[in-house]
Amino acid sequence: MPSIGFRLNGVETEVDADPDRSLLDILRGPLHMTGPHFGCGANECGACNVIVGNHAVAACDTPLWSVADKDITTIEGLGSAERPHPLQRAFIAEQALQCGYCVSGILMSAAALLRRNPSPTGEDVKGALDRNLCRCGSHNRMVRAVLRAAAEMAAPQ
């Protein structure tokens, strides 16, 4: 089987696997990254979102071959408790979730938005998150949290 290489959270990574397998499958399986969640496997919920290049994509609907040589960021690469991303800080500050199953995908959609548009409006945020489903109804807190993170990132250090 051909080996496919990409940068995963900044680390050069090679996998030997069927190139048609989904990126989600590879991340959660052989790479043991459980941040991206399985929700539907059909690009309909966003629970599995990761960033490829500058865009959030559904890892469940991204074949492995298509990410050859690309830069991939998962929630694991966004930040950590020691070095949180402003979005992670903001989600904690706003207590912006209930069960949190959808949250890793939502954080990735939001992070991709902030890369492209550092000062979004509420409408921009809703637009960027519109393909992410949340069943607990935490939407408004999440939008507030994204705006808070954007403001924090824009503030002079």
Next chain:
Amino acid sequence: MVSPGKVEIGQGIVTALAQIAADELDIDTGRVQMVRASTTRSPNEGVTSGSLSIQQSGRALRYACAEIRQIFLSAASDRLGVGIDALDISDGIISGPGNVRTSYWELAGEVSLDRDATPGATPKSSTQRTVAGNSVQRLDIPDKVFARPRFIHDQALSGMLHGRVLRPELSAAKLVDLSEGGTRAIAGLVAIVRDGNFVGVVSETEDGAEAAMKALRKAATWSAGETLPDENRLAEWLKAQPAEPAAIDKKTAPQAGEKKRTIRRQYTRPYLAHASIGPSCAMAKWTGDRVHVWTHSQGVYFLRADLALVLKLPVENITVEHMEGAGCYGHNAADDVALDAVLLAKAAAGRPVRVQWSRQDELSHAPFGAAMAIEIEANLDAQGEIVDWRHSIWSNGHTARPGRAAQPALLAATELANPHPRYIATNPPQANGGGADRNSIPLYDFPSWQIECHRLLTMPIRTSALRTLGAQGNVFAIESFIDELASERGEDPIAFRLRHLRDSRAQDVIRSVAKRANWKPDKRAGIGYGVGFARYKNTGAYCAVIAEVEGAEDISVKRLTLAVDVGEAINPDGVINQIEGGAIQATSWVLKERVRFDSQHITSNTWTAYPILRFSEVPDVEVELIRWPDSEPLGAGEAAHGPVTAAIANAVFDALGVRVRDLPITRDSLIAAMESAL
């Protein structure tokens, strides 16, 4: 260390319980270690549902901790030679006059807590509490934001295998033929398991299990399924089924008012899916004739009881341990998938097996919230005042949770070669809040009424507990009808409600919400305002809502303003979070949701076919919490659904002059309502 019998389902219960313990013990919340529920170590607190966790578990914990505090104080008093009354506790350090001090941890060796709690402990009064009543950050949130594995879906046990169960697309079809040939050749296959109509695969890897399932699906031939009702004629169907009638309540007027006319209306709500974002998942591992199960079930003891029935094993042989799942909103497939894992793990030679349902299975084989037809009839006197009120419900039962009956309620139990019959959903008694009849008894002071409920004895579409049980349907019906009667009299709907309520806390939430939403804003074209109110279960939280909607063909909900009284709020921000979430979920139910089916299949088995509310469609939600620190804490998770539903429907009438009595409120139901009004 606190070991509650209640489980975290995204509602923040673990944090609220930690706050209560911290308060009574005078320690920092961060010192409280919360242990996951398991049948080996937790108290049996039944099921985490019905917004009762704070009421039940919270109270028990408060008394237990008050007693523990007392036990330590008396041990400290012995050691320090100082009277109990002179001692103070601050973050676990017990000190007294003259700088004498000890601590919980110093005394821990001398004090045994291995005893039963005794009555007589006195918890702190509300003014002495420093933690409960304040918004604190939930303990589970950092893990979720930093994606530290916390969900059952993300756990890997050593040596774990992966299982999948093949379920027919046709409802309750029988497996006629299965040729295993192609499946056997799939890499990583460990076993094909078949027991009657139950069939599944076990594989070394998850993608191996998926591939084997695909092959197996092709190799399986199923019989025709059971006939499902006509999804467009649910009320007729519900009313035509064999049913068990129950008289729920009757109130007789000392003196019957004079009836001038009678108005009758029918309201319906469709089947609703729990539609968790994470499909159900479980793990199981056999050691000899003992099995260990990891589950996101809401009731570990109840699940164990049902597993014992299916496996014909004593409960002692079964350990059921809780791990967090995605939000479940009631009885979803969490328990079903646990039995699937147990059955597949039998073929795994002692290795653990993880089973994960697909999105399709989750949206078609998990139990649904029951469809309801509700008829309300009111006799009015010459002034249009209500002199008699009759409320009748036709619906399947609203709970078929495991562990309650002599027969199991788990899906695979009906599929085995020696099948158990399908468990027909029942209703909890009114004393426990009722089921289909939940919130059917009016809180208004009508002079007389009669409430009855018809529980279906057939169940072609599987139903069980969904958030609020029947309350969403009943509150929708009552509050819509009230709105209609007020509007016929030309009376303001808020004034009408206040005039008929005796409970001052009920009046308070309605007045507060009216004030906050500037009731009633001036009429603008295409915009409507509506109100809804209920006290959940008639004994729980009070909630009043004003909805602002906009639209003509497609309705969008712009804003929801809510006033809520949950008695003592342990974690006020947590309560507001739950209310906001409930309000948004209810908006989704009202505007978008309906389980779809043809004569043999559930067809709404993808997110496209079962859409839920998206970010761009979510209303602004504003919640005012009315504080009662000295009264019983009341759960918040289900208070908003009924009132929000009614407020939206009433706002649609205000905007368009159309009464939609059949949920959901979509372009189709608006057109149907306009046509039937002609």
